[in-house]
Amino acid sequence: xxxxxxxxxxxxxxxxxxxxxxxxxxxxxxxxxxxxxxxxxxxxxxxxxxxxxxxxxxxxxxxxxxxxxxxxxxxxxxxxxxxxxxxxxxxxxxxxxxxxxxxxxxxxxxxxxxxxxxxxxxxxxxxxxxxxxxxxxxxxxxxxxxxxxxxxxxxxxxxxxxxxxxxxxxxxxxxxxxxxxxxxxxxxxxxxxxxxxxxxxxxxxxxxxxxxxxxxxxxxxxxxxxxxxxxxxxxxxxxxxxxxxxxxxxxxxxxxxxxxxxxxxxxxxxxxxxxxxxxxxxxxxxxxxxxxxxxxxxxxxxxxxxx
Amino acid sequence: xxxxxxxxxxxxxxxxxxxxxxxxxxxxxxxxxxxxxxxxxxxxxxxxxxxxxxxxxxxxxxxxxxxxxxxxxxxxxxxxxxxxxxxxxxxxxxxxxxxxxxxxxxxxxxxxxxxxxxxxxxxxxxxxxxxxxxxxxxxxxxxxxxxxxxxxxxxxxxxxxxxxxxxxxxxxxxxxxxxxxxxxxxxxxxxxxxxxxxxxxxxxxxxxxxxxxxxxxxxxxxxxxxxxxxxxxxxxxxxxxxxxxxxxxxxxxxxxxxxxxxxxxxxxxxxxxxxxxxxxxxxxxxxxxxxxxxxxxxxxxxxxxxx
Numbered sequence: 001x002x003x004x005x006x007x008x009x010x011x012x013x014x015x016x017x018x019x020x021x022x023x024x025x026x027x028x029x030x031x032x033x034x035x036x037x038x039x040x041x042x043x044x045x046x047x048x049x050x051x052x053x054x055x056x057x058x059x060x061x062x063x064x065x066x067x068x069x070x071x072x073x074x075x076x077x078x079x080x081x082x083x084x085x086x087x088x089x090x091x092x093x094x095x096x097x098x099x100x101x102x103x104x105x106x107x108x109x110x111x112x113x114x115x116x117x118x119x120x121x122x123x124x125x126x127x128x129x130x131x132x133x134x135x136x137x138x139x140x141x142x143x144x145x146x147x148x149x150x151x152x153x154x155x156x157x158x159x160x161x162x163x164x165x166x167x168x169x170x171x172x173x174x175x176x177x178x179x180x181x182x183x184x185x186x187x188x189x190x191x192x193x194x195x196x197x198x199x200x201x202x203x204x205x206x207x208x209x210x211x212x213x214x215x216x217x218x219x220x221x222x223x224x225x226x227x228x229x230x231x232x233x234x235x236x237x238x239x240x241x242x243x244x245x246x247x248x249x250x251x252x253x254x255x256x257x258x259x260x261x262x263x264x265x266x267x268x269x270x271x272x273x274x275x276x277x278x279x280x281x282x283x284x285x286x287x288x289x290x291x292x293x294x295x296x297x298x299x300x301x302x303x304x305x306x307x
Numbered sequence: 308x309x310x311x312x313x314x315x316x317x318x319x320x321x322x323x324x325x326x327x328x329x330x331x332x333x334x335x336x337x338x339x340x341x342x343x344x345x346x347x348x349x350x351x352x353x354x355x356x357x358x359x360x361x362x363x364x365x366x367x368x369x370x371x372x373x374x375x376x377x378x379x380x381x382x383x384x385x386x387x388x389x390x391x392x393x394x395x396x397x398x399x400x401x402x403x404x405x406x407x408x409x410x411x412x413x414x415x416x417x418x419x420x421x422x423x424x425x426x427x428x429x430x431x432x433x434x435x436x437x438x439x440x441x442x443x444x445x446x447x448x449x450x451x452x453x454x455x456x457x458x459x460x461x462x463x464x465x466x467x468x469x470x471x472x473x474x475x476x477x478x479x480x481x482x483x484x485x486x487x488x489x490x491x492x493x494x495x496x497x498x499x500x501x502x503x504x505x506x507x508x509x510x511x512x513x514x515x516x517x518x519x520x521x522x523x524x525x526x527x528x529x530x531x532x533x534x535x536x537x538x539x540x541x542x543x544x545x546x547x548x549x550x551x552x553x554x555x556x557x558x559x560x561x562x563x564x565x566x567x568x569x570x571x572x573x574x575x576x577x578x579x580x581x582x583x584x585x586x587x588x589x590x591x592x593x594x595x596x597x598x599x600x601x602x603x604x605x606x607x608x609x610x611x612x613x614x
Binding site: 024027030032033034065148 | 314317319326327329330333334372373413416417429432434452453454458466469470471472477501
C-alpha cells in the first residue's frame with residue numbers, strides 16, 4: 001500500500017517517505033555543526049514559482065560551502081516534483097537541503113565526509129497567519145541582539161544559523177509584536193526570521209543591500225515595481241528610514257508580500273496596509289496565475305532519478 | 308537480543324538505540340534553525356570527568372535559550388551513564404542535546420513547541436590525531452573569516468552555529484595547517500573549532516576572556532596552573548601576543564591539553580611542545596587518575612529514569 005503523504009512527502013537516503021519519518025542522523029555535521037545549506041521554493045496552484053532561480057541559488061550556496069550534491073540540478077527538480085506529486089499538495093512549501101554528512105568514527109575533517117541530499121514538500125507555510133496578514137504585521141527593530149555579521153557568515157548563502165533571529169523573535173513576543181528585524185553592528189537594517197524588509201521612504205522603495213539574503217521574493221518585488229514604474233532600490237537602510245516610512249512590508253517565499261502596520265508600537269502611515277504594498281501583493285499573486293515564472297507539476301506521472 | 312552498542316549508544320525519543328540509528332526529525336527546529344544547545348562530557352578510564360560542571364553548564368545553556376528539558380539533571384546523569392554502560396566504552400565522548408523540537412504543521416512560534424532531549428556516548432574523540440598531538444598542532448589565525456559576535460550569539464551558550472569555524476578550518480587546510488583560531492570584529496582572539504586557546508606570554512598564561520566558550524578544560528587548566536604556582540588569567544588576547552608567545556596550547560574536552568608548535572607557518576618557541584604545556588597536560592591526565600573530579604560508571608547495573 002502507498003504510504004500516506006498527505007501531511008508531506010520527503011526524500012532522504014535515496015527514498016521517499018512520509019515527512020514525519022524523515023530524519024537526519026544525530027551525527028550528521030549538518031546538524032552538529034549546522035554545516036549545510038538549503039533553499040525553499042513554493043508551489044502555488046499546482047506549479048513551482050521561479051524554480052530555476054531557487055535551484056541556481058541552491059547550487060551557488062553549495063559551492064560557497066564546498067558542499068557537493070550527489071544530484072544534478074535536473075535531478076533535484078525531478079525529486080522536488082516527485083515529493084509534491086506524491087503529497088498531492090497544490091500549495092506547498094518545498095525544501096531542498098544538502099548536509100555535510102556523517103563522518104567516519106573520530107573524523108573531524110569536513111573534506112572527508114560524503115554530503116547528503118534531502119528534500120521535502122509540506123503544505124504551504126505562511127510566516128504570518130491569516131489575521132496578521134489581514135491587519136498587517138506588528139514589527140520591532142530588535143534591541144537585544146544584532147544580526148550575525150557577513151564577515152562571520154555570508155547571509156547570501158542560505159543557512160540554518162538562526163540563533164540571532166530566534167532571539168529576535170523572543171524579543172518581539174516580549175514587546176507584544178509578531179516578529180523582528182535585526183540590525184548589523186553598524187546599526188543598519190538587515191533582515192528578519194525568514195524575510196526581507198522593504199520600506200517606502202520618500203516615495204521610493206528601499207530594501208537592505210547588505211547583511212541579508214538575496215531573497216527571490218525580494219527580487220520579484222523589485223522587478224514588479226520596475227514594471228509599474230515605481231522606483232525601488234537596494235541600499236543602506238537606517239532604522240530612522242523605517243520610522244519615517246509611509247509603508248513597510250516583508251517579503252518571503254513563505255507568504256509573499258506581507259504588510260507591516262505597526263513598527264515598535266507606532267502605526268506605520270495611517271496604521272492600515274499601504275496602497276503600494278497591496279498593489280505589489282496583488283501583482284505578486286497575479287504573477288503566479290500568469291505563468292511566466294511557473295513550472296506546472298504533473299501530478300499523474302511518477303518520475304524517477306537514476307540511482 | 309541486545310542491540311550492538313559497541314560503536315556507540317544513543318538515547319532519543321525516550322529509548323536507547325545504537326548511535327547509527329539515532330536521528331533528529333528533519334522538521335525539528337534544532338536542525339532547521341539550529342535552535343538547540345548541547346554539552347559534551349568525557350569518560351576516561353571508566354569515569355566521567357567533571358560531570359556536575361558539564362551538567363550545570365548545560366542547564367544554564369538551556370535556560371538562556373528558553374529551552375526546557377523534560378528531565379531533571381539527575382535523570383540526565385542517569386541517561387548519560389546508561390548510554391556509556393550499554394556501549395561498554397571505558398573512554399567515551401558523551402553528548403547531551405536539547406532541541407527546540409518539531410512544530411505542529413505551519414507553526415512558526417518556538418514557544419509552542421515541545422523541546423526534545425537526546426544523548427549519546429561514542430568512542431572518545433580527539434580534535435587532534437595522534438601524530439598532531441605528538442608533534443604539536445599547526446595553527447593559523449584565520450584571515451578569511453571572523454568569529455560570530457557575542458552580540459549576535461552568546462558563545463558561552465554552547466551551540467552548533469559552526470559556519471565561521473568550519474570556514475576557518477577550510478582556511479587552515481588551504482594554508483597547510485591543522486586548525487584555526489578566529490578573531491572577533493576588533494581583531495582580538497576568541498576560540499577555534501571545539502577548543503579554547505592559551506598562550507604563555509611574558510611568563511604568564513593567558514586565554515581570551517570574551518568571545519569564547521567558558522571551557523571546562525580551560526577552567527581545569529586555570530585551576531591546575533594555580534596549584535603549581537603559575538600565573539594564569541583570562542583577558543584580551545591580541546594576535547601579536549600569540550606571535551610572541553613562548554608556548555601555545557589548545558584545550559578541549561575532546562583531547563585535553565594539546566600543544567601548538569607552528570603558528571601561521573612559524574615555529575612557536577623552539578618548535579617543539581613547550582615544557583609548561585607538557586606539564587599541564589600531564590597534570591590534566593593525572594587529575595583523571597586521582598579521582599577528585601571523577602564520577603565512576605558502574606558498568607554492571609542497568610539504570611532507568613521514570614518515563
